[in-house]
Amino acid sequence: MLILHHYPASPWSEVLRLALGLKGLDYGAVEVPSLRPKPELELLTGGYVRTPVLQSGADIFCGTAAAIDALEMLHPSPSLFPEPLRHGHRLLAELAQGSVFVAAAGAAMGELPTTGLEAFWADRERRFGLKPDAFRALAPHLAAQFAAHLANLEAALSDGRAFLGGDTPGHGDLAHYQLLWFQKPRLGGDLSPLLANRPHLGAWALRVADIGHGRPTPITAAEAIAAASSSEPRVRGIVAADSGFQAGQTVLVSQEGSTDAAVEGSLAVLTDRRITLLRDTPETGPVALHFPRLGQIVRGA
Known part of the structure; x- marks a missing residue:
């Protein structure tokens, strides 16, 4: 059984929920805290705390990109990379994950207060250097950049x-x-003001939303850990000869732009697309942690 570790307000979890919906899948859903600590998730992932995480037995896919590739491998039809665009979908997703996401975040969160959200802002400042006053000062520019991107999408769909x-x-x-879904809280859940003058984008957004989230069944973190401990990871070890690393070497994997602690494990896979570490704890047994190569920093332990 596939297991999704997520929380409702996570925008990148929404991508994975829709991907599970597009493939019409049943899956277990573990709701994790939005802020650290996340002890059960960290036990599975060796300390990786970003959301979402997708689990298939003892194989743990950290982050949306790794999870999307896993879904495509495990359930290839219908494809998340349909023709004629095919791998162009990956490039579109990378665009949405980069500077465009920062712009969308500015539009979505630029007016968030500090009062009542002290824990949130403290977490974001500690992990990403995001200071609320500086972020709010930059928010009008980011919102304008987001509006420009929406104009490009409207033109593309016209x-x-x-x-x-x-x-x-x-x-x-x-x-x-x-990116649009992320704007719902500031708009009271109604995107129509944002889409009123963007009819093609509005119609497209409705079509994507209609995909739905598949068939989730809520499960506990303990059940997810038990699923890992009763399975064996599926790994075909490939470490690129020119990578500077060797199979079995103990390495650390961390994410660009974050102060989150690195994950330590035995290197099993390192290519220009994937990283896989092996870990073993009494609670989980042997697990394989899969990361996308893009956006990860690998260094010797």
Whole structure:
């Protein structure tokens, strides 16, 4: 059984929820805290705390990109990378995850107060250097950048295509939809003011939202840990000869732009697309932690 570790307000979890919906899958859903500590999740991941995380037995896929690739491998139809755009969906998703996401976050959170959200702002400042006063000062610029990106999306969809890549939704659609979905709290849950003068984008957003979230069943973190401990990881070890690392070497993996603690493990896979570490604890047994290569820092322990 697939298991999604997420929390409702997580925008990148929304991408994965929609991906599970697009593939029409049943899965267990563990709701994790939005802020640290996340002890059960960290036990599974060796300290990785970002959301979402996808689990298949003792294989733990850390982050949306790794989880999307896992879903495509485990359940290839319908594809998250449909023709004719195919791998262009990956590039669209990378765009949505970079500077465009920062702009969307500025639009979504630029007016968040500090009072009552002290723990949130303290967490974001500690992990990402995000100071509330500086962020609010930059928010008008970020909101303008987000509006410019929405204008580009509106223009792209104005030729009558149903989705960004043509007639069929893919990863690029899901990644860009979450940029809009992220705006719902500041708009009282209603995106119509944002889409009133963007009819093509509005129609597209409705089509993506209609994909839904598949068939989740709430489960506990303890059940997820038990699922890992009763399984064996599936790993085909490949460490690129020119990577500067060797299979079995103890390494640390951390994420760019964050002060989160690195994950330590035995290196099993390192290519230009994937990183896999092996770990073993009494609670989980042997697990494989899978990361996308893009955005990760690998160094010797």
